[in-house]
Amino acid sequence: MKPTVAALALSLALSVSAPAMARSVTLTTTLNDYGGNGAYLAFYVTDAAGAYKGTLWMAGTKAKYYSHLTGWQRASGGKLAEIDGITGASVGAGRTLKVTLDLADALFDAGYSLRIDAAAEDMRDSPAEVVVPLTAAGAGKPVPGRTYIRSFTFAL
Amino acid sequence: MFRRLHSVLGLLATALLMVVAASGVVLSVLPAIDRAQVVAAPAAGTSVATVAGRIESRQLRVDVLKRLPSGKVIAYFTGDDAPPTSVIDPASGAPVGAYTPSATQRWFTNLHRSFFLDDAGRLATGLTALALLLLIVTGLVMTARRMGGWTQLAGRARGSGMQRLHVDLGRLALVGLVPSTLTALYLSLATFGVIPDGSMPIAPVPTVSIAGPALPVERMTALANVDLADLRELTFPDPAQPNDLFHLVTAAGEGYIDPATGSLAAWQAHGTAARIFEVVYMLHTGQGLWWLGLVLGAAALGLPVLGVSGAVLWWRRRRTQVPIAHNVAAGNADTVILVGSEGGSTWSFARTLHATLTANGHQVHAAPMNALRSYPAARRMLVLAATYGDGTAPANADSFVERVEATRAAPAYPVAVLGFGDRQFPHFCQFAADVDAALARRGWTRLLPLATIDRQSAQSFTRWGQDLAAAMGETFTVTHVPERPRTYRLQLTDRVDYGEAIDAPTAVLRFALPATGLRARLAGRGLPRFVAGDLLAVVPPGTDVPRLYSLASSSADGFIEICVRKRPDGLCSGFLHGLAVGETIDAFVQSNPTYRPARGKRPVILIGAGAGIGPLAGFIRANGQRRPLHLYFGGRSSASDFLYEREIAGWLDEGRLTTLATSFSRDTGGGYVQDRMRHDADRLRALIASGAHVMVCGGREMASGVMRTLADVLAPIGVTPIALKAQGRYSEDVY
Numbered sequence A: 001m002k003p004t005v006a007a008l009a010l011s012l013a014l015s016v017s018a019p020a021m022a023r024s025v026t027l028t029t030t031l032n033d034y035g036g037n038g039a040y041l042a043f044y045v046t047d048a049a050g051a052y053k054g055t056l057w058m059a060g061t062k063a064k065y066y067s068h069l070t071g072w073q074r075a076s077g078g079k080l081a082e083i084d085g086i087t088g089a090s091v092g093a094g095r096t097l098k099v100t101l102d103l104a105d106a107l108f109d110a111g112y113s114l115r116i117d118a119a120a121e122d123m124r125d126s127p128a129e130v131v132v133p134l135t136a137a138g139a140g141k142p143v144p145g146r147t148y149i150r151s152f153t154f155a156l
Numbered sequence B: 001m002f003r004r005l006h007s008v009l010g011l012l013a014t015a016l017l018m019v020v021a022a023s024g025v026v027l028s029v030l031p032a033i034d035r036a037q038v039v040a041a042p043a044a045g046t047s048v049a050t051v052a053g054r055i056e057s058r059q060l061r062v063d064v065l066k067r068l069p070s071g072k073v074i075a076y077f078t079g080d081d082a083p084p085t086s087v088i089d090p091a092s093g094a095p096v097g098a099y100t101p102s103a104t105q106r107w108f109t110n111l112h113r114s115f116f117l118d119d120a121g122r123l124a125t126g127l128t129a130l131a132l133l134l135l136i137v138t139g140l141v142m143t144a145r146r147m148g149g150w151t152q153l154a155g156r157a158r159g160s161g162m163q164r165l166h167v168d169l170g171r172l173a174l175v176g177l178v179p180s181t182l183t184a185l186y187l188s189l190a191t192f193g194v195i196p197d198g199s200m201p202i203a204p205v206p207t208v209s210i211a212g213p214a215l216p217v218e219r220m221t222a223l224a225n226v227d228l229a230d231l232r233e234l235t236f237p238d239p240a241q242p243n244d245l246f247h248l249v250t251a252a253g254e255g256y257i258d259p260a261t262g263s264l265a266a267w268q269a270h271g272t273a274a275r276i277f278e279v280v281y282m283l284h285t286g287q288g289l290w291w292l293g294l295v296l297g298a299a300a301l302g303l304p305v306l307g308v309s310g311a312v313l314w315w316r317r318r319r320t321q322v323p324i325a326h327n328v329a330a331g332n333a334d335t336v337i338l339v340g341s342e343g344g345s346t347w348s349f350a351r352t353l354h355a356t357l358t359a360n361g362h363q364v365h366a367a368p369m370n371a372l373r374s375y376p377a378a379r380r381m382l383v384l385a386a387t388y389g390d391g392t393a394p395a396n397a398d399s400f401v402e403r404v405e406a407t408r409a410a411p412a413y414p415v416a417v418l419g420f421g422d423r424q425f426p427h428f429c430q431f432a433a434d435v436d437a438a439l440a441r442r443g444w445t446r447l448l449p450l451a452t453i454d455r456q457s458a459q460s461f462t463r464w465g466q467d468l469a470a471a472m473g474e475t476f477t478v479t480h481v482p483e484r485p486r487t488y489r490l491q492l493t494d495r496v497d498y499g500e501a502i503d504a505p506t507a508v509l510r511f512a513l514p515a516t517g518l519r520a521r522l523a524g525r526g527l528p529r530f531v532a533g534d535l536l537a538v539v540p541p542g543t544d545v546p547r548l549y550s551l552a553s554s555s556a557d558g559f560i561e562i563c564v565r566k567r568p569d570g571l572c573s574g575f576l577h578g579l580a581v582g583e584t585i586d587a588f589v590q591s592n593p594t595y596r597p598a599r600g601k602r603p604v605i606l607i608g609a610g611a612g613i614g615p616l617a618g619f620i621r622a623n624g625q626r627r628p629l630h631l632y633f634g635g636r637s638s639a640s641d642f643l644y645e646r647e648i649a650g651w652l653d654e655g656r657l658t659t660l661a662t663s664f665s666r667d668t669g670g671g672y673v674q675d676r677m678r679h680d681a682d683r684l685r686a687l688i689a690s691g692a693h694v695m696v697c698g699g700r701e702m703a704s705g706v707m708r709t710l711a712d713v714l715a716p717i718g719v720t721p722i723a724l725k726a727q728g729r730y731s732e733d734v735y
Helices: A063-068 A070-076 B002-036 B048-056 B103-114 B118-147 B161-191 B272-285 B290-319 B345-359 B400-406 B430-441 B458-472 B518-522 B571-577 B610-621 B645-654 B673-679 B681-689 B700-717 B721-726
Strands: A022-031 A040-046 A052-059 A096-104 A113-119 A126-133 A149-155 B061-067 B073-078 B085-089 B094-098 B231-235 B246-250 B253-257 B264-269 B335-340 B364-368 B380-386 B415-421 B451-454 B488-498 B506-512 B535-539 B547-550 B559-565 B584-590 B604-609 B629-635 B659-664 B693-698 B730-734
Touching (some): A040 A070, A070 A113, A113 A149, B002 B290, B048 B061, B161 B272, B161 B290, B345 B415, B380 B430, B415 B430, B559 B571, B604 B610, B693 B700
Parallel strands (some): B335 B380, B604 B693
Antiparallel strands (some): B085 B094, B253 B264, B488 B584
């Protein structure tokens, strides 16, 4: 599964209006063979103080399972408006998810972090499966997750 | 309508139902296996605080403590001291091994709930469940009709072996299929959000300023109050997050616990919807109720058999729909034949009638009864109406009476109604009588009075044809030749003659089983297996129409035996009586599943007169398991027509026959078998009260006499032969 979702504007604080102030970012997430059903993944951004700034992508469409993405739930309040238009299918074990979106320049090298929460049916919830600082230097460097994600890379 | 819906749904859904049922059977045994593997269950009343404390005392970093529906307790750990997901022994708090959810279970679950097709598949399984519910309802309605009402639903199934298999298994499987289907529909509707499942977004973490260090978990009152059996999930505070709390989910609700005080900081009880969902989930999966899982699984095992037998029944029914050749358009016909038939046999009679009248120069139109319309050129109408089950209309005739009542005026042409039925069923030819009455009410004139045909008797049909020809002022003969199976040449090996002296010659004729090679047998060309009570259709030389005789033996006996009374001018009985040992006849075997002793160990009262003893003798001979059989036999003279006298003495000795009561009308002090029954009234009442099955075989007069007598005998205990018949405990073989 390699859906390439092009040029998505982010809601709330992350949204940008002028293309000049944004850069195209590709998030590539490859999952382990964890032996379970498709994983739900929430990609979101927090600031230096850990406060929630906005959601980038939600993999998984059934809202009743979002409560298992506990970090995202607590941070965002679980409001569905947060993920309106940026939701896709859950990701099967061993599969790769690729999402391309526009992110504001201001988010890079300014203390922001990108977090991924993961969960799969009848398996442990993994809040903060991946936490990577949004820095230009970190781009292109694969990071492993705790339970579900074999490697995560964001490429500018 | 019910039949059509049942067939269509059954045919469409069978493939999917088989997948769902097979995967359901696999899943149904997993809770029982799972339970068998649960590490020693803790003492009742062990609290969550105790178990969590035991784990904590082992210096392990627990993230989440969880109790699975099977009773298994698992924990998610951080760190390398234990597998990240471990099974916990609640008695010691020790991790006893890594927990891996079963891949088999996951695979079958996904197949069972979505055919691996996500939401589209979930919709398909939901619709499959709906189809199964409709199959259950329509199946029950059809069974109730067939059995003679809802109160008779549990009665003995009648019909061919395949029909009985379908009905018996269907009723048995209901126990599991009804709960499985209803809960499946509920779960499906909940999945699609049509009905609430009570799931709520996690409650927001209350803002609590934690005053002081965390208490040891075993001293937390909020956890001490929760029995381990009620635990769903306990999430420990994340050390990376300041001010994080315990999150507790139990059977009753969910909330947060302040680690410093050990008491609840927030609590939210589950709503009714959530509680209902949990119960339904348990009922459907058997998770947490392993024995129920096994019951549901066993019932699901029946589904493939029901599907296949249903398809076979449908195919047989379909194959017997006989189309009518050279059918004249309704507007041009002078003679209209309307057919009401659930199966195909009545159509085959209609075809014979159609051909005969056409050959006699008539313009004949045949149609199902429901197609009733105006026939401008018609001079007469002939209605051939079969009765389905307990007096109800066949599917293609169920709106006929309504249509008749809706007509403005009765037509000028007359009508004749001919009923087809089986005297084994209560309300013989009831539908034909209803049709005849409805036509009379609306002022239709009759060409012939209502007549009936019992069990597709070609002879009765020919007799009715004579009446019809007379009423029409024409000469023709209606000869119905049922599409008969191939005949076998049978050689007479033995005959015993009785009754010569009293002018009632009756012979017990024994034929050898035809020798059939293995190849013929494999090709299905051998003589079919038969049991006593089935029929031997004998085709006398020079005729086409077979005559039926009840078989007095079973295939297992290794010979074919019938008992034949010679009738004055009887074509076939004369032919049979004229046979010498070594001569042959042409015959075939017809199954007669309605005339068999009810299965089980209950006593059977056999009542026969004259040659009617034939099938009863066969039942006694086959009674190897020494079931209580009581024979009432009536003849004319003990010296001359005590049929099977020698054999009966032997059967009594061997215990195949329990008691014998005889009655000979010409003996001094003798009488009819009915007199003997009256004499034995107390014993008969006791036998009936103990569940006995009554089987009568003999002439029509004798049979109705026996029924009247039994009605008198049973009146004091409030039982009627009609009621017994409806329960399948009163069977008649009448000729």
